[in-house]
Amino acid sequence: MTPEELDRTREREQAADANFEHHVHVCVGTACEALGSEAIAKNIESELKAAGRDGKIKVRCVGCPGLCALGPLVEVEAKDKPADEPATLYQYVKPEDAKEIAASIGGAPATRLQADTRQPFFTRQTKIVLENCGRIDPERIEDYIAADGFQALEKALFEMEPQEVIDEISKSGLRGRGGAGFPTGLKWATVAKSNSPAVSRVPDDILARKFVICNGDEGDPGAFMDRSTMEGDPFRIIEGMLLAGYAVGAGKGYVYVRAEYPLAVKRLRSAIRQAQRGGMLGANIMGSGFNFDIDVRLGAGAFVCGEETSLIASIEGGRGTPRPRPPFPAESGLWGCPTLINNVETMANIAPIIRRGAAWFAGIGTEKSKGTKVFALTGQVNNTGLIEVPMGISLREIVFDIGGGLPEGRSFKAVQTGGPSGGCIPAQYLDMKVDYESLAQVGSIMGSGGMIVMDDQTDMVEIARFFMEFCMEESCGKCVPCRVGTAQMHGLLTRISEGKATQAHLDTLTELCDMVRRTSLCGLGQSAPNPVLSTLRYFKSEYESKLVKDGQHER
Amino acid sequence: MSAKTLTINGKPVSAREDETILDAARDAGVVMPTLCHLDGLTDIGACRMCLVEVTGINKLLPACTTRVAEGMEVRTDTEQLRKYRRMTVELLFAERNHVCAGCVANNHCELQDVGIAVGMDHVRYDYLFPKHDVDLTHTQFGMDQNRCILCQRCVRVCDEIEGAHTWDVLGRGVKARVITDLNQPWGESLSCTSCGKCVMACPTGAIFKLGSTVEESVKDRSKLAFLKNARDKKQWVM
Amino acid sequence: MTAPAGPPRPAPAPPAGPPRPASASAAAPTATPPAAVDKRTKLVEATMRRHGFRGNALIETLHTAQEAYGFLDDDLLRLVAKTLKLPLSKVYGVATFYNLFTLKPAGKHACVVCLGTACYIKGAGRLMDTLHRELGLSAGATTPNGNLSLLTARCFGSCAMAPAAVIDGEMTGKIAPDAMVTRLRKLAEDAS
Numbered sequence: 001m002t003p004e005e006l007d008r009t010r011e012r013e014q015a016a017d018a019n020f021e022h023h024v025h026v027c028v029g030t031a032c033e034a035l036g037s038e039a040i041a042k043n044i045e046s047e048l049k050a051a052g053r054d055g056k057i058k059v060r061c062v063g064c065p066g067l068c069a070l071g072p073l074v075e076v077e078a079k080d081k082p083a084d085e086p087a088t089l090y091q092y093v094k095p096e097d098a099k100e101i102a103a104s105i106g107g108a109p110a111t112r113l114q115a116d117t118r119q120p121f122f123t124r125q126t127k128i129v130l131e132n133c134g135r136i137d138p139e140r141i142e143d144y145i146a147a148d149g150f151q152a153l154e155k156a157l158f159e160m161e162p163q164e165v166i167d168e169i170s171k172s173g174l175r176g177r178g179g180a181g182f183p184t185g186l187k188w189a190t191v192a193k194s195n196s197p198a199v200s201r202v203p204d205d206i207l208a209r210k211f212v213i214c215n216g217d218e219g220d221p222g223a224f225m226d227r228s229t230m231e232g233d234p235f236r237i238i239e240g241m242l243l244a245g246y247a248v249g250a251g252k253g254y255v256y257v258r259a260e261y262p263l264a265v266k267r268l269r270s271a272i273r274q275a276q277r278g279g280m281l282g283a284n285i286m287g288s289g290f291n292f293d294i295d296v297r298l299g300a301g302a303f304v305c306g307e308e309t310s311l312i313a314s315i316e317g318g319r320g321t322p323r324p325r326p327p328f329p330a331e332s333g334l335w336g337c338p339t340l341i342n343n344v345e346t347m348a349n350i351a352p353i354i355r356r357g358a359a360w361f362a363g364i365g366t367e368k369s370k371g372t373k374v375f376a377l378t379g380q381v382n383n384t385g386l387i388e389v390p391m392g393i394s395l396r397e398i399v400f401d402i403g404g405g406l407p408e409g410r411s412f413k414a415v416q417t418g419g420p421s422g423g424c425i426p427a428q429y430l431d432m433k434v435d436y437e438s439l440a441q442v443g444s445i446m447g448s449g450g451m452i453v454m455d456d457q458t459d460m461v462e463i464a465r466f467f468m469e470f471c472m473e474e475s476c477g478k479c480v481p482c483r484v485g486t487a488q489m490h491g492l493l494t495r496i497s498e499g500k501a502t503q504a505h506l507d508t509l510t511e512l513c514d515m516v517r518r519t520s521l522c523g524l525g526q527s528a529p530n531p532v533l534s535t536l537r538y539f540k541s542e543y544e545s546k547l548v549k550d551g552q553h554e555r
Numbered sequence: 556m557s558a559k560t561l562t563i564n565g566k567p568v569s570a571r572e573d574e575t576i577l578d579a580a581r582d583a584g585v586v587m588p589t590l591c592h593l594d595g596l597t598d599i600g601a602c603r604m605c606l607v608e609v610t611g612i613n614k615l616l617p618a619c620t621t622r623v624a625e626g627m628e629v630r631t632d633t634e635q636l637r638k639y640r641r642m643t644v645e646l647l648f649a650e651r652n653h654v655c656a657g658c659v660a661n662n663h664c665e666l667q668d669v670g671i672a673v674g675m676d677h678v679r680y681d682y683l684f685p686k687h688d689v690d691l692t693h694t695q696f697g698m699d700q701n702r703c704i705l706c707q708r709c710v711r712v713c714d715e716i717e718g719a720h721t722w723d724v725l726g727r728g729v730k731a732r733v734i735t736d737l738n739q740p741w742g743e744s745l746s747c748t749s750c751g752k753c754v755m756a757c758p759t760g761a762i763f764k765l766g767s768t769v770e771e772s773v774k775d776r777s778k779l780a781f782l783k784n785a786r787d788k789k790q791w792v793m
Numbered sequence: 794m795t796a797p798a799g800p801p802r803p804a805p806a807p808p809a810g811p812p813r814p815a816s817a818s819a820a821a822p823t824a825t826p827p828a829a830v831d832k833r834t835k836l837v838e839a840t841m842r843r844h845g846f847r848g849n850a851l852i853e854t855l856h857t858a859q860e861a862y863g864f865l866d867d868d869l870l871r872l873v874a875k876t877l878k879l880p881l882s883k884v885y886g887v888a889t890f891y892n893l894f895t896l897k898p899a900g901k902h903a904c905v906v907c908l909g910t911a912c913y914i915k916g917a918g919r920l921m922d923t924l925h926r927e928l929g930l931s932a933g934a935t936t937p938n939g940n941l942s943l944l945t946a947r948c949f950g951s952c953a954m955a956p957a958a959v960i961d962g963e964m965t966g967k968i969a970p971d972a973m974v975t976r977l978r979k980l981a982e983d984a985s
Contacts, residue, residue, distance in 0.1 A: 031951045034964035068953030203847050221909030224950030259856065259893055260949060298856055301892030302727075303947065317849035318883070319724065319890040324600035324620045378911035378952035385953055416910065452910050466913055470947075476890075477705065477724070477731035478601045484646040487729045488680045508679055515642045518615060518635075519603045714880075723882030726889045736881040737867050738889075746881065 001279045002287050003154050006145065013146035018079070020058040022105050025075040025134060029064035029231050030224075030263050036095050037061075037072040043098030044074070048105075057105055060143075063232015065134030066125075067091075069384035070115055075134070076105055086117035120401040121383045126364065126390045128372050129348040133232035133386075138267050141274040144235035150280060152354035153242050157288040160354075165247040166192060169350065171358035173370035178215060178306070178343035179421065179447045180523075181369070181436040187340065190330040191248040194338035202335040208251030211334045212244045215311060215343040216257040216264070219303040220419025221470065223450030225374040226344035228386050230257065230264035233348070234271035238281070238294060240347035243354055245292040248340050253294040256311055259301065268296055303420070303474035307522045308333075308341045310476065321476045322522035343448065345374055365391030369435035379416075379452035380406050389434075396430040399453055410455040414538070418447025420467045420474075421527030423534025424460065443534040445527070460539040461546060464532045465493040471528035482525030485516035489532065502548050510536065561627035576618035576629055577605055587631050588640060588669045590647075590758055591706040592619045593776060595783035596715055602706055603643055604669065607631045615639075641673045649680040650729070651687065652701040653759070660760030663774065666704060667759075683729065692742030695765055696754055700732055703761040709733060709753035716782050721747040755779060833861040834872070841876050848879050851887055855894055864895045892947070900935040900942035902980040905959040909948030912956040916970075920956055921945070923970040928977060941981040 001009070017023070026032075026041040041061050048054045065073055070091035077087035090101060090113040097113060104110040127133075136143035144150070156165050170185025196209035214237055218226040230237060241253045257265050272294050275281040283291045297315050304310045305320040312334050314320040333339025349371060353361045362370050369391040375398065378384050382404035389398060395415060399405065406412055414424040423444035425432075432438050436446050454463070472486040492509040495501040513529035513536075520526045536543060560569050563576075563585050570579035575598070580587055590602035600617035607618045610628035618631070630636070647653070647666060655661050687700035710722040710733060721744055725734045735744040753762050755774050785791050840857040844850030854873050858865055865888050874884040888894045906924075908917050925931050930943040951957050954966020960976070 030949070030964070031953050031966070034951065034954070034966065068951075071953065203845070203849060205845050205847070218950065219947065221913075221948035222911045222952055223948070224952060227950040260946065298853065299891075300852055300856065300894060301947070302890060304727075314852065315849075317851040317853075317887070319727075319886055324617050326621070376950075376952060378955065379914045384911075384955075419910065450910070452914060454914065458914065466910070466918075473728060475728040477727045477729065478599070478707075479603055480601070480643050480646055480704075481603055483705070483729055483731070484650045484683075487683060488646065488649065491681050491683075512642070515639055519606055519639050519643065521600060521603070521617075720880035721882060723880065723886035725886055734882055734885060737870060737885050738882075 001150075003158065006150055006154060006286070009142060009145050010148070013142045017058070017146065020056060021079050022057045023077045023079070024057060024059045024101075024105070025062045025065070025077070026059065027063070027065055027071060027073045027134065028061040029068070029071075029228055030261075031068045032064070032071040032073060033263065035072045037093075039095040040072055040074060040093055040098055043095050044102050047098050047102035051102065053102075053105075060137050061139070062135060063133040063138050064228040064386055066130070066386040066388075067115070067121060067383060068386065069382070073115070074101060076101070076109070078106075086122060089115040089117050091115040119383075119404070120397075121385075121387070121404065124393075124397065124402050125388050126372050127388050128352050128361075128364075129229060129236075129345055129374050130232070130386070130388045131352070132236065133228060136233065138232050138234055139270055141235060141271070141278055141280075144233070148355065149235055149351075150239055152351040153239050153246075153280070154286060156243055156246055156354055157286055157290055162192065162247045162249060165243060165354065168354060168358045169247070172353045172361040173358075173365075173368075174346065174349055174353060174361065175369065175436065176342060177345035177349070177373070177448065179418065179445060181446060184342065184346055187330060187342070188244065188247055190328075191250075191338050191340040194331045196337050197332075200336045202337060206252060209337050210248060210250040211337055211339045212241050212248065212250045212253040213308075213311065213315070213334065213339060213341045214241055214253065214255045214347050215306065215308070215341055216255055216261075216268075217299045217306045217311060218258060218261075218344070218448060219306045219474075220421075220448050220450045222376065222378050222416075222452045223419060223448050224376045225386060225449045227261050227264050229344050229348050229374070230255075230261065231267050234264075234267045235275065236351055237268070237344060237347050238271055238275050240342075240350035241294060242280070242285070242292055243350050244340055244342065244347070246290055248338075250340065251291055251293075253292065254297050254315055254334075255294060256297045256299060256305070256315060259298045265296060265298065272296065302476075303470070304476045304522070304524050307524060310522065311341065312339065319476070321478045322524075324521060345449070366433060366435045368437055373434070373446070373449060375449045375451045377403050377451050377453070380410055380455040380458075381453040382407060391435045392433045394431050394433060395425065398434065398451065399430070403453065406453065406455055410457070412453070413456050413458055414454045414460070416444075416452040416454060416463070416531075417450065418445035418527075418530070419450050420470045421445060421523065421530055422447045422450075423530050424454065424463065424538065425534075426538040443530070443537055445530070459497075460535040460542045461493065461497050464535045465490065465497055467531035468493050468528065471524065475524060475528075479519075479521035479525060481516045482520040482522075482528065485512055485520070485525070486528050488512060489516065489529070493532070496543060496546050499546050500548065501546070506543060506547060559623045559625045559627075561623050561625070561629060563629045564631055570623045572623065574623050576607060576616070576621050576623055576627075579623050580618060580629070580631060585631055587618060588672050589619065590665060590669060590704060591708065593708050593712070593756055593758075593779060595780035596708060596711045596756070599707060599711075602704075604640055606636060606639065608633055608636065637673065641675055644670050644673050644675050645678045645680060647704050648675070648678050649682050651703065652682075652684055658702060658760040659763045660702070664760060665758035685729075687732070690741050691765070692740035693744075693747070693749070693765075694742065695749055696741065696751065697763050697765050698733075698735075698741055699761055699763070701761075702759045703733060704759060705731060705733070706758060707733070708756040708758060709762055712752045712756040712779060716779060716786070717748060717750050717752050719746045719748050719750075722753060752779065752782075836861045837869075837873070838876070841873070846877060848877050851877060851879060851884065852891070855888055855891075859894055864898045866896065898939075899944075901940050902961050902983065903942045903944060904961075904977055904980075905944045905946050906932075907947075907949050907951070907955070907957045907959075908945045909950075909952065909955075911952035912948075915955040917956040920958075920968060920970050920973065923974060924977065927974045928981060936981045938981070940983055941977060943977075 074090040088109045174184040175181040302320045309322040310320040329339040374388045468490045472490045475482045477483045568583045588604045598619040600620040605618040606615040608630040690698040713722045714720040735741045932945045935942040957966045
């Protein structure tokens, strides 16, 4: 597709859309699809066809609009709807409700099924990463193009030098969304500057000597932001990777996705095929002379593969064990070549930054944390689902306004962020701003975006034990502190949980936490003690109340 | 190849730029405990015994995989490092069954040596003692999983020096263990050349020569560096 | 490329091939009737061919093999090692490193319970206890008649449906332990 063809496609698609008086969006994300949303879409379509209205009303299968707790969701939007009016949203829709919904279009809404779209869940979000999720058909490249897709790529390829793309990302202040928050522009600049080795281990069918990897191995239990992005807007990830490849001088990209996300894998593969057919991937992209292609690689169920050196080992076809850094993948990564690794959400932010400019992005968020963050809000909260909020919003706004608070009769105890690498944040910090630094200060991390609300009935020692069991089972076994240390800490936590531990055991646990954190080889081990340390910091009395007072050792 | 100047424990040291902190430390006569390191094999930084402090870097770095740099200030023997090393050795002793008195490698065991070096007099952790078998199916060698510390020296020596890649690691975490071929008895392994390099490489009594008394089981590990040098550089230095 | 079928896949496929003796003689796949073997072996070989029979195709190949056969037995691993020219121990090491690969045949039906944090908070642990008490099944176990396997997963990313499980490839959410027991008991007793 040349730039002119891209323009023509966009205009044609937008004109076609303008012909429809109403748009119906049916969520086909994993959660809604499991509850039969594909049948809902099909039924609505056939109802409309039977009524001869299918020329005026467009039914689209779309990615996740966010409020999974109310799914399956169906949205009906009138063409002439004022921009500040929300569209009509239907919740808990069943395939047999199709008739009622179809009949209501253009008339009074089917109030029986209607969701309240004026609640903060819908009004308090800022969507960048998820701007297309729930709006476009993720299986049609034309839908993405109509939503200004590939405009950033066109701009970069024809109006910007690679260094200017890197500068733009640096100026935007974007930081890695995978957890640690490393400045994205700096990472790109390092990869761009790194020389490819004269002799490498690259398989002979691959010509590239620099790589871009998109990390879609979303392993934190309780996190599904990246799944929804990959399912709902896969082309955005492709465009982000293309821009990254152009900026750092890479010729090949890999998306590493968990095999537990079959729908995301299917949509990504379909998106890559369509992009290849449209000349947006492959040789001489858009006639610019830039070559870049993308392959999907499947994970096979190993949390440690979210760590970048493990992920590389896995793409190379081996056991996903990490290796010491330095050298960092930016200098020596996949097959010994300079490799850029960014997670899905980071990649999803790239195209909008290039399209709308660094200044626009830097205007959102706090001084050190720019832009938005997508969170998977789950646990004991009314509005379970996916939210995108500006950095710097308070935890209270997230949990009580957007999340709608806890279910009737339950009271707030803590919110867990960062999964097995993160910590529990107690009520006293509810008014804290959510950004990288603040979360680290209270002993948790931003992490990839899982946010799990816990109520007063939650046993914090049990939570710490749950996460330690996770880390123990996911430890690759390479380094001693993580392999044996997590097993020992799990044993100690179990002992405390069962009321068989003394103060000495608690001291041993605390000492082990410090040792494993400081001496483990990779991020998994280094952060495995975090859930224990944070619960010990804020809920120490829960530990102490389980100790045997002047008990006998049960060594 | 240019030289780099750094300090180790306050003492100025010069090293070639391709050397690791461990190389430089050894050249300078600084003793540091190691377990997964073996001269001639690729380092993997797994045992964490050689962790050092470097000024300006918040993380502890494994000396065996970290290259020297100009002006680097390295400390190998601080209070903190001594404490962590001791804990690491204790964790290893608690992981499987390391009863020295009944071991073929008694007095010739690197784990035992390191335990003494770090001053480990008792183990504070629960002994996990998983049930492991002893494989005596090979005609010349035996493998006792109970003594294995998963340093992967056998895996690397077999892959990198012998080239057979008979050994690898099964599973992960505390359940990981070394295997031959398709996790089959060693004696049935088709790839094993019975060269005995894994026996030489093993730091403990996990892989041993059958029929040898404790005295006979002294391992000549310098042979491996000799082979590596001969292969890579065509230099036969005994 | 083929997409994997359904969420974490404990093979709804028929119990793969008859038990094969772990012979030391390698190579030729099995004693199963050639036709049945051929089709599945062909799938595995196609994956390896697509990747130019290169060693880095190991994980992709094991995915296809696991999907085709439902589990990875020694002869299959030997075939993969031989075709990709990889050491046997490396293939075995990779196959046992990742959770999604299994070396034992799964039951005819499979229930995968999510033990992610959100599900855990909403009672997945209690659900597992109930299943253990009522059906005598613990994680990773199969009923003696080979009808039903109980497996666990880290997180399906379907936290809004917590506690969630996948039964024979189909996602179910907001599970009530009693209803689950009834449903699984039926599968365990299924004589068909």
